[in-house]
Amino acid sequence: GQNIDQPTEMTATEGAIVQINCTYQTSGFNGLFWYQQHAGEAPTFLSYNVLDGLEEKGRFSSFLSRSKGYSYLLLKELQMKDSASYLCAVHRDDKIIFGKGTRLHILP
Amino acid sequence: SQTIHQWPATLVQPVGSPLSLECTVEGTSNPNLYWYRQAAGRGLQLLFYSVGIGQISSEVPQNLSASRPQDRQFILSSKKLLLSDSGFYLCAWSVGSHTGELFFGEGSRLTVL
DSSP, X not given: OOEEEOXXXXXXXXXXXXXXXXXXXXXXXXXXXXXXXXXXXXXEEEEEEOSSEEEEETTEEEEEEXXXXXXXXXXXXXXXXXXXXXXXXXXXXXXXXXXXXXXXXXXX | OOEEEEEOSEEEEOTTOOEEEEEEEESOSSOEEEEEEXXXXXXEEEEEEEEETTEEEESSOSSEEEEEEETTEEEEEESSOOGGGXXXXXXXXXXXXXXXXXXXXXXXXXXXX
């Protein structure tokens, strides 16, 4: 089986930095995804980490530690449009299993 | 370019009625196909996935079923809907089993009354 944990909700201020953590326990691990989902819409791809380390893509960065079963998504220079749910997902064999998501609220 | 479509976009059905949601992918061959459900305030739950025609794996015991009659067509069905089947259903595809990224359809919102 697999266990994916991430905080239910977080709040941050426009222009600030926020880190969303994700821990997982699984066998057959291939990699870890982060997706963004606005209310009522389908998720959109943010990042995919296979190897340990930090990958940066504009204002968003994602980190993976395979030995610790740990990942985080770092969002810089927060904008109001970043208010959304952020989903951590484990890629295992042919399946992609999602955590329950972290709802991020951005305050002006 | 690849595209994915699912329909209908919204559906209101009485308890006990049948269900059929359809998903098609264009612009790729032999995709992995997935059905997810997202209940209100909850995460994405993997229901079914398929790595080829006629090959369906079920993740959660339930009154739903899936079929893949053609390479790029994935259908989610139920003979008798329950109230608990209400939710946002998402079809998705990916290339192969190790390259990863999921591409989602627009979603189908089902309300069972």
